[in-house]
Amino acid sequence: MLNGKRIVLIISGGIAAYKSLDLIRRLRERGARVIPVMTKGAQQFITPLAVGALSTEKVFTELFDREAEQDVGHIRLARDNDLILIAPATADLMAKMAHGIADDLATAVLLATDKPVLVAPAMNPKMWDNAATQRNIAQLQADGIHFVGPERGEMAESGEAGLGRMSEPLNIVAAVENFISRETDFSSAEEQKASLTGRRVVITSGPTHEPIDPVRYIANRSSGKQGHAIAAAAARAGATVALISGPVNLPDPEGVQTVHVESASEMLQAVKDALPADVAIMAAAVADWRIASESDQKIKKDATGAPPALSLTENPDILATIGHHDTLRPLLLVGFAAETQNLEANARSKLQRKRADWIVANDVSPETGIMGGDHNMVRIVSKTGIEDWPHMGKSEVAERLVTRIADFLSKPTP
Numbered sequence: 207m208l209n210g211k212r213i214v215l216i217i218s219g220g221i222a223a224y225k226s227l228d229l230i231r232r233l234r235e236r237g238a239r240v241i242p243v244m245t246k247g248a249q250q251f252i253t254p255l256a257v258g259a260l261s262t263e264k265v266f267t268e269l270f271d272r273e274a275e276q277d278v279g280h281i282r283l284a285r286d287n288d289l290i291l292i293a294p295a296t297a298d299l300m301a302k303m304a305h306g307i308a309d310d311l312a313t314a315v316l317l318a319t320d321k322p323v324l325v326a327p328a329m330n331p332k333m334w335d336n337a338a339t340q341r342n343i344a345q346l347q348a349d350g351i352h353f354v355g356p357e358r359g360e361m362a363e364s365g366e367a368g369l370g371r372m373s374e375p376l377n378i379v380a381a382v383e384n385f386i387s388r389e390t391d392f393s394s395a396e397e398q399k400a401s402l403t404g405r406r407v408v409i410t411s412g413p414t415h416e417p418i419d420p421v422r423y424i425a426n427r428s429s430g431k432q433g434h435a436i437a438a439a440a441a442r443a444g445a446t447v448a449l450i451s452g453p454v455n456l457p458d459p460e461g462v463q464t465v466h467v468e469s470a471s472e473m474l475q476a477v478k479d480a481l482p483a484d485v486a487i488m489a490a491a492v493a494d495w496r497i498a499s500e501s502d503q504k505i506k507k508d509a510t511g512a513p514p515a516l517s518l519t520e521n522p523d524i525l526a527t528i529g530h531h532d533t534l535r536p537l538l539l540v541g542f543a544a545e546t547q548n549l550e551a552n553a554r555s556k557l558q559r560k561r562a563d564w565i566v567a568n569d570v571s572p573e574t575g576i577m578g579g580d581h582n583m584v585r586i587v588s589k590t591g592i593e594d595w596p597h598m599g600k601s602e603v604a605e606r607l608v609t610r611i612a613d614f615l616s617k618p619t620p
């Protein structure tokens with residue numbers, strides 16, 4: 207998949223640098239050539255010797271390296287590659303990039319490059335949330351820099367939890383592969399770019415987790431693959447995309463602003479915060495119920511052996527809330543209907559009840575393998591009719607849906 211690709215890997219200084227060693231191995235396994243550049247900070251965490259051994263390449267560390275300047279030079283390093291990957295990217299390195307500072311080899315390469323740049327940030331959650339970091343990220347996104355992660359988790363150093371953990375090497379590899387395959391298909395990406403340019407699209411994806419107590423929750427089998435594929439396709443088509451994602455094992459799609467939530471209530475709030483938009487697509491498998499009174503302590507078995515009675519209460523319906531909202535309802539509101547029987551009738555009823563414009567209906571009976579799988583077979587139900595789409599990959603469904611949305615927006619007929 208990455209055969210013959212040259213990737214310049216910039217490693218900056220953070221504890222996550224130890225994962226870069228595995229990342230190098232994973233990229234090389236897939237046929238990529240990995241040319242490492244290490245900042246001074248990175249060398250405090252891992253050695254150029256280890257990086258050199260794993261990459262089997264010269265490791266570049268100095269801006270004014272007589273040997274390297276004669277041989278490669280930072281300009282060639284910046285240009286002679288298919289992608290520059292920064293993993294881990296510290297807050298400091300991103301701040302320098304956002305301001306065009308080039309005071310070491312890594313930042314000079316980044317300033318001199320005309321190649322795509324993919325950033326895998328890693329930092330303390332407070333540093334990630336800091337207004338300055340968020341400003342720099344917005345600037346970098348506006349400059350066309352791509353991101354993978356960070357993910358939510360516990361920090362190795364401080365034990366603090368929150369957004370800031372570097373994506374796992376395999377997730378970074380998936381983002382690189384995605385990116386490179388998209389670049390290879392440049393002509394079709396360009397063709398689509400025009401179609402949703404200037405549009406804002408909000409998408410929900412994945413399951414929700416409804417807490418029972420601090421250690422248990424109610425969940426469902428949604429993988430988020432379809433919603434995430436739609437977000438990626440909408441971004442490729444030039445839209446500004448906000449993806450509100452429940453807990454999934456997928457990397458954040460590139461070029462998409464991803465908000466991570468757990469429960470239906472959090473998802474509703476995040477959707478409201480992300481609106482208004484031209485289009486909203488509710489692909490999440492939102493839990494219909496939550497525990498009426500979540501316990502703030504772990505529920506223990508009692509002496510009688512009687513199981514606890516969990517009483518449920520209904521969750522807000524995000525699609526219906528937005529569908530009936532006077533000011534937040536987008537121009538085009540698309541819902542999903544996951545059914546195991548009476549597909550068409552149920553989809554029609556959801557269309558009406560939730561005031562959606564289209565319902566993407568699919569049969570999620572276990573024998574279809576759709577829930578959690580890579581394929582889907584959908585019917586698009588609107589007020590005016592039904593379209594049956596053939597069995598295809600979830601990314602093809604996403605591309606086709608995005609094209610249909612773009613058509614609708616250019617000539618609004620449902």
Ligand code: CTP
Nearest residue numbers: 488489490492521522523524525541542543544
């Ligand atoms: N949905 C939502 N909020 C909920 C439940 C569902 O936004 N609390 C959205 C889903 O994202 C999807 C659509 O409503 O776009 C239909 O979801 P589905 O689970 O099929 O329908 P339900 O309304 O939950 O109906 P039922 O489970 O009874 O089939």
